[in-house]
Amino acid sequence: QSVLTQPPSVSEAPRQRVTISCSGSSSNIGDNAVSWYQQLPGKAPKLLIYYDNLLPSGVSDRFSGSKSGTSASLAISGLQSEDEADYYCAAWDDRLNGWVFGGGTKLTVL
Amino acid sequence: QLQLQQSGPGLVKPSENLSLTCTVSSGSIGSSYSYWGWIRQPPGKGLEWVGTIYYRGNTFYSPSLKGRVTISLDTSNNQFSLTLTSVTAADTAVYYCFFSSSALGIAAGSFDYWGQGTLVTVSS
Numbered sequence: 001q002s003v004l005t006q007p008p009s010v011s012e013a014p015r016q017r018v019t020i021s022c023s024g025s026s027s028n029i030g031d032n033a034v035s036w037y038q039q040l041p042g043k044a045p046k047l048l049i050y051y052d053n054l055l056p057s058g059v060s061d062r063f064s065g066s067k068s069g070t071s072a073s074l075a076i077s078g079l080q081s082e083d084e085a086d087y088y089c090a091a092w093d094d095r096l097n098g099w100v101f102g103g104g105t106k107l108t109v110l
Numbered sequence: 111q112l113q114l115q116q117s118g119p120g121l122v123k124p125s126e127n128l129s130l131t132c133t134v135s136s137g138s139i140g141s142s143y144s145y146w147g148w149i150r151q152p153p154g155k156g157l158e159w160v161g162t163i164y165y166r167g168n169t170f171y172s173p174s175l176k177g178r179v180t181i182s183l184d185t186s187n188n189q190f191s192l193t194l195t196s197v198t199a200a201d202t203a204v205y206y207c208f209f210s211s212s213a214l215g216i217a218a219g220s221f222d223y224w225g226q227g228t229l230v231t232v233s234s
Contacts, residue, residue, distance in 0.1 A: 002156060035220035037157075044206055044227050045157065050220035088157055092217035098172050099159035 003028065004089055006102035013110045017077040020105045022089035024070050028100055032092045034072040036065055039086045039104075048087075049074060076107070084109050112137040114207050114225035122201075122232050128194040132207030132225050139183055139190055140165055145210040145219060146190045147181060150203040151227075160205070162216065163190060170216065197232045204229050 005023040012018040022034065034052050037045040047056050049065035052072065064075045072091075076083055089102040118130035132146070139146060147162035147170075161171040163181045171179050180193045194201060204227045212219030 032217040033220070037221065044224040045221070046224070047220055047222055050222070051218065056222070090157075090159075090221070092219075094217070096173055098170060099162075101157045101159065104156045 002103040003093060003096070003100035004091065004102035006087075006089060006105045008103070009106045009108065011108040011110055012079055014079050014081065016079050017075060018079060018107065019076075020074045020087050020089075020107070022072045022074070022102045024072075024091060024100075026070060027095040028070075028091040028093040029067065029072055030070040031094055034065065034067055034089055034091050036063075036072075036074045037088045037090065039088065041085070045088065079109050081109050083107060112209055112223045114209060114223055116205070116207055116225040116228045118228055118230070120229055120231060122197055122230060123234050124198055124232055125196055128192070128197050128201065128205075128230055128232075130192045130205055130207070130228055130230070131189050132191070134188045134190075134209070137209070139188055140185055141211070143211050143213045145212065145216060146183070146207070147210070148192045148205055148207055149221065150201075150205045152200075152203045158203075160192065160194075162210070164216070199232050202230065202232045 036049040039045040052067040053065040062077045086104045088104050093100045113135045115133045122128045144165040148160040161181045178195045207225035208221040209223040210219040
């Protein structure tokens with residue numbers, strides 16, 4: 001049981017837009033920055049979004065992040081087949097004094 | 111661009127210690143505001159944070175692993191290491207080293223760069 005809650009899977013057609021939610025509490029998302037990671041099959045995770053909504057250099061602007069209260073979202077627009085991957089959210093938890101992750105969301109591009 | 115290269119055994123016997131090393135290139139483990147650490151992923155499962163060490167030596171460990179995990183810096187070789195003691199089958203996972211940088215403290219950071227991952231299997 002992960003501290004942050006994500007839907008196990010989402011699917012959408014190519015060129016469409018999809019959002020992945022990440023729900024937490026006041027001790028993690030409500031008080032600290034959220035980051036998002038993409039993990040392609042058999043690969044190490046890659047940073048997509050940091051500090052809630054900032055894109056690292058080299059990451060496509062089709063990816064965007066937002067946060068409201070104790071929930072965060074990752075949006076991917078103009079879906080492409082290469083976006084098929086697992087996506088994870090993460091945040092520091094003040095109560096646990098450690099990093100916590102969502103359980104991951106598998107994105108399927110139909 | 112910073113690169114992290116992991117090394118260490120892929121098979122560890124139950125009750126023994128797991129040891130992994132992450133060598134840093136194109137960067138320094140002594141860089142200001144840098145955090146270094148480990149995340150693991152059991153086969154077919156999600157990511158789990160193991161622990162983090164600040165460039166000044168302060169350590170943060172997962173509550174579920176506290177007492178068994180140690181992360182240390184080797185500034186002379188620009189490396190950092192993970193030791194997990196008394197392993198069981200539940201410690202079987204792909205272990206990733208990571209780098210984070212945050213002048214606003216650990217809670218404002220993210221896992222900016224990752225190692226390639228090492229599958230460690232605990233089995234006799």
